[in-house]
Amino acid sequence: xxxxxxxxxxxxxxxxxxxxxxxxxxxxxxxxxxxxxxxxxxxxxxxxxxxxxxxxxxxxxxxxxxxxxxxxxxxxxxxxxxxxxxxxxxxxxxxxxxxxxxxxxxxxxxxxxxxxxxxxxxxxxxxxxxxxxxxxxxxxxxxxxxxxxxxxxxxxxxxxx
Numbered sequence: 001x002x003x004x005x006x007x008x009x010x011x012x013x014x015x016x017x018x019x020x021x022x023x024x025x026x027x028x029x030x031x032x033x034x035x036x037x038x039x040x041x042x043x044x045x046x047x048x049x050x051x052x053x054x055x056x057x058x059x060x061x062x063x064x065x066x067x068x069x070x071x072x073x074x075x076x077x078x079x080x081x082x083x084x085x086x087x088x089x090x091x092x093x094x095x096x097x098x099x100x101x102x103x104x105x106x107x108x109x110x111x112x113x114x115x116x117x118x119x120x121x122x123x124x125x126x127x128x129x130x131x132x133x134x135x136x137x138x139x140x141x142x143x144x145x146x147x148x149x150x151x152x153x154x155x156x157x158x159x160x161x
Contacts, residue, residue: 021103024137027124028145032156036113039121040087042156043109047083047090050109053151054144065095072140074132077102088112104128123148 032039043050048058048066056070064084070077077100081092090109094102105127112120125141 021101021128021130022132022134022137023104023126023128024134024141025124025126026138026141026145027122028149029120029122030149030152031114031118031120032153033117034119034156035117036088036111036119039111039119039156043090043111044085046155049155050148050151051092053147054107055147056144066092067098072100073136074101074129076100077129079105081105101130101132102127103130121152 048061051058051066051068054070056068059067059069059078061067064082065080066083067078067080077097079097079100079102080095082095083090083092085091088111090111092107094105097103105125107123107125110122110124112122114120123145125144127137127141129137
């Protein structure tokens with residue numbers, strides 16, 4: 001009986017509801033040995049590189065609008081985000097798409113000072129895609145966050161004073 005219940009739950013959670021899209025949310029936190037102000041300054045100067053580390057290509061930037069292209073398991077996604085941010089909180093929110101199944105996407109990078117000149121960086125990404133399983137959406141988000149994490153760790157080690 002336990003196996004039947006587990007199988008039912010696995011199928012229910014992995015299957016998209018008819019007429020609905022798959023959604024996901026992923027977060028990750030890293031701590032680095034640099035001061036808060038230096039991390040914020042670095043992120044503000046390297047927005048494009050940080051976005052591209054997620055596996056997306058920045059196609060065009062006009063003011064606070066950025067067009068991204070990303071190849072996923074569900075095909076090519078081309079969409080626009082609106083960037084916004086204040087010192088320590090950097091966000092981008094879905095505006096529209098020109099290709100693909102993505103219907104919503106946001107990311108937030110939150111930078112918080114810690115003791116001993118250390119800084120905590122928390123990245124949260126959410127997405128919704130038509131005709132996609134929630135599991136697939138979460139896998140894509142996890143890949144994006146892992147790419148950003150590796151990039152941040154490597155670049156900050158090299159470039160932040």
